[in-house]
Amino acid sequence: TGFMLIRSLLANRRQHLFHLSRTNAVMAEFGKFYEQQYAVALFNSVRYEIEGGGNTQTQLLHRKDPLKNKSIFSGGLFQYLEESKKWRSRFLYVGDFYNISLYESKAAHDRGLHSKGVINCAGYRALTSMEEYLGLLNNSLSDTKAKAASAPFLKCPMQFPLILWHPYARHHYFCVMTEKEQKKWHAVFQDCVRHSNNGLSEECKVATPAFTDALRLYRQAKGHYGTWDLMCGNQAQILANLVMETLHPELKNLIVPRLKGKLQQRQRDWMLISDAVYRQVLSQTKTQHEALAQVCEVERPRLDSALRTDMDQIITSKEHVSGKIRALVLPRVEQLVRSKVQPYIHSILEALMEPTSRGFSEVRDILFRELVEVSKNTTNDRSSEKLGEHMDKISMLAFHPVKMQSCYEKMEALNLEGLQQRCDVSSPSVFIQRAQILMRQQMDNAVHTFEQLVHQSLDGHSGEDFCKIIQRCQDRVLKKYDYDSSTVRKKFFREALLQIIIPYMLKQLSPSCSPDLPKFKELIFEDFSRFILVENIFEEVVLQSVSKDIMMAVKEAAVQRRHNLYRDSMVLTNSDPNLHLLGEDTIDWAGQFGGVKGDRQGGEVANRKRKQIVSMIHLDGMPLPYESCQEVPGVDGIPEESEGQTEQDLETEKPVNPIQHVPIEKEPGSPDNGNPSTELQIELHGKGLKF
Template structure:
């Protein structure tokens, strides 16, 4: 590996890469310094003059992912160093960076990771065919075919590949399709979050960077959207350098590579990754130095702006009037002929998938809130409410549950615009809309949490259910309004991103040569804050904004898009709502919901609550047990009740005394033994100690007459809990088998009793009582103290009895008891009623045997 890189990237080529990067950064730095002063002017002016956006109805959360992690689990990774597949534990924290660990134990011990993947600029793939297509295109080899075999073979049918046009590729695989879908959703969310753009909280640095980048690309003939504006500033600048450097190096190096196609593809990826890392290191250092210089100069610029703001604004308006008078006729002609006819078609292409995506967000939100209401109605305890609220709080950041919303936006098709308006691909708009969906879902859930939390005091039972439903209705109405506002803003911004670059590309050849002469109208002290290039773009923006606004308003009238008119809600309809808190509510801590591990210390990274739940493979050895659960992690299930593909739950602990699972959740049989037990249930017969059943009554003696015999059978089943999906069939099988066994045991008991009475009632019955008493005294040593007799008393002296001596039969004693219980057959208790006044050896005796099998049936 090292030989390939060192032989193709010698010192001369590395110096060329350094020089090219420095040249790009120097030119970009010139634009950045100019735009930094303009951005500072706009920021201070906005602060002084004031201005407001539309008041939102939903609340916003500052730190939604505090003490949370997205996902973690084990899968297989292909290691290029050893050319083998190895099991790896992946952890996705709140930063959406993927950390690679040797094992789950290494993560739990807090060891350093084997590597961290920043997903900016990557694409998550699930098929080798798609990966080979991208790989062949990046190599630019005419001999490459889409059906060519890759340089590695995936051991399973479910690969996961992270592809980057310049950086290293990562190869993973899992054992099941369900795992692949879940990991793919997580990887896509990591890519989406990393590509979200720069922080909008930086009111000066972010606008300065984006405007400088756009002007730099326009100066080099690149108008329109750019797919590789991904990640932080250093990554974006590295992509900017590689945009022109990568093709040049490919033309120099690829023809010199030797070997088969697969080997050349592998070598070129290693070389490209080495170049990208070198460029990234250089852009990071130089951008930090550039930003530091501008920040040091900011106090002086800020002082000048606040002192001469009125004069600067007046000077800018004067120059703007002159420029608009020159270019406005050309702009209007272009708008009428080549822009207006296409605005509605572009807007329609944007609105269809976007509206479906936001409607899906509302549907999922409604379904989850209704589920909370139902659960509260069934169990209105505060602990259960805290558990349900803790689960729903992270709904917006659940990649699997939000996947159906994101997929609606994937249908966006801008094929006709890619050539006409220089739109490279719709991915920029797709990812932006998906981020807005996630934000609106989080705002709605957070508002619902705050409303429910505010209404908890003094409400319980049915009142709490009604309160939750009322909060649900309020949140849905607020979501409808906010989602309409957000969509209309998204449509306007998307249309501007599509149309403005096209218009600038058409107008620049004729208008740009006339702009430098207007610099003479600007005072030198104000030249840092007033740039004629920016004024020209503002004129183009203002000219087409009116048509775009009119098109969006007309679309809002159509009911199928579910948009509100701008005049319907002018101010915030619920001002008291914004007085509530902005932080995440700890439902587990306040209401005793989900019990998680304590946060704090240096180990909070692995003790965070996990949003996406794990997958458990039943009966599979540890190396293949993907997506293992992290200790202290409480996730919310992805699938709804009743759907296919529900996660397997871990088995409940078994009670060693009764041999039955404790609180087993109904489900399908998990093993062959359970299926056999359902077909042939095993019955366990429980023996009772007759010494514990006398209750102080002596066994019957001679002279007593048997009057009544009752047989009661007690059966303890060892079968597993009944399963919901086969309850009817199993119940019939169990009844028929248990009836047969009970009848057999009862008939045997009756026969023995009749034989004993007919032969010698006095002798045999007395001896039977003695033998039965001695037998049960021995059996009681192994019986459980939790089992009680039918008399309602449990003598402590009978516990742990080892041996009971048999009492001799005198034949003269008269028993005063009215009832004696003894067992003739295992599992069958026989009750004999006799008259104490009648001698047991009387010639006339009446014996009545009554068998009761009610306890044997279910």
């Protein structure tokens, strides 16, 4: 009955036209902002290219493709299928792109068969309790809010659930047999979400700032300032979230009163309807964004030529208009900064510094422990094969979600209570995930630098010298990490403060300043009007007015060595100018030192075997296949493989019989017996500050 209602609602031509018209309206308005900001972003990019700009020289190296020939995790668990209302065993595979692929069995995956589905985790949250899930579900359906003690529409056959929740898209339900499995899968799911939410590619120097600025201006025109939790995924996903932000409440008011049945059934039906609408909207935003981007790319050569021809005149014209706008708005801006911003900068900075620095300190501790372990193992066995084996394991430390979890958890303690109302900070998740990504990057940079130093130092040395070489390289890398982590944190603090403060200032100043801005358009030559927008200049003036105070606050924290921040003037001694001449690719330790050779074709190893970063849990001595959750092996019989054996070759494991995929038998207590149940980016002289 629920599916019949859903099909009838979605098949209704009027409903479909309603979704389409709303999507078209949003995309048309967004497209105007995007075309304007594309020209401005191109101007900033070309100007930065011509004038040049120096970035801080890092001490640690960076590699281009760390996950080449690697996978994150794979294993078996149980999934709840909405269509059949049954729990089925599934084999999940998380590759280097952090998408979750679902297969009927490990054998199906190994044979290269098509997956049953792929989950892109952008915008999701990974949950481990039905109580937390029910709370989110009730909050999203305020019109049909259940009592606190109400049961969800499904029951897990085991007490260790894993749920992927999304405000609009379909929810995914899994369960496992042990707490150890649950913790490991939860860490992996969180890493998938974190990676998918990491924002758009910074390598796109024009398209990315144009998109983020257009999105920010669109939302500001609707009265929404500050961070936005649903700026997650690629451009099409972000735009789909933008459409659903207004479409979803309207659909809920229209459809939810028409749903029949008990509360749990109405919840289930509403989620399926929301998912179906979201997929329709996503398909539309994908098509329309691609067309919009293509139009701008076609126009780019002409704009680029005009910029390079008239760059000096455009810069002079912009500076002239900036001076006029600054003279008008600066007194109001300075008054706002003195009375409403300066008194709060230090308290906001302290709230950011404490958990962030704890997380980076934990990264250093884990790095130190792992490097010491390599040194100890090399002392016990000084063969090059063993050294290659240990170095091969440590090379993927930064991408091991379980080992990095303690670092990420430190950042979860970030508390911005009070700011969320005052400064329109929707939640601290934007800052938490950004800091966690930076932790992973710094860990990988440190490990990669250690690998390069060791590899460079091993030339011509025997096993007797391995321990001394590793110790010397370890000390150098830790010093470099301390310097770079300080630099990265200071940059993160400055950007986070701007991300919190600038939207608040714009919201306060726009009512009085915006009406005066159009008159400045008369000062801009028509040929330059594509590249100089008074709205962008106004925001640059606001940004410049508070940047000095933010820089000073971070500098004072560094001078006082708060949380081990280094002074900006500090120069790291014994730096390695030649270190940056080393390779950026991952070293094949197993191939060079472990004797693993492959047939080379075109300079590449043919059929290179993928290494899995996180260890699997094996069902040693247990009967397979099992057919239902009532027949699964006991908890005591599932030993977890030690972390010292983390990188397993998926193609060389012992063959496992494929799991039989049959519905779980309905027994007393079975779930089937019950009722069915952001970013703001302001371009300033070509340097993007992300919000």
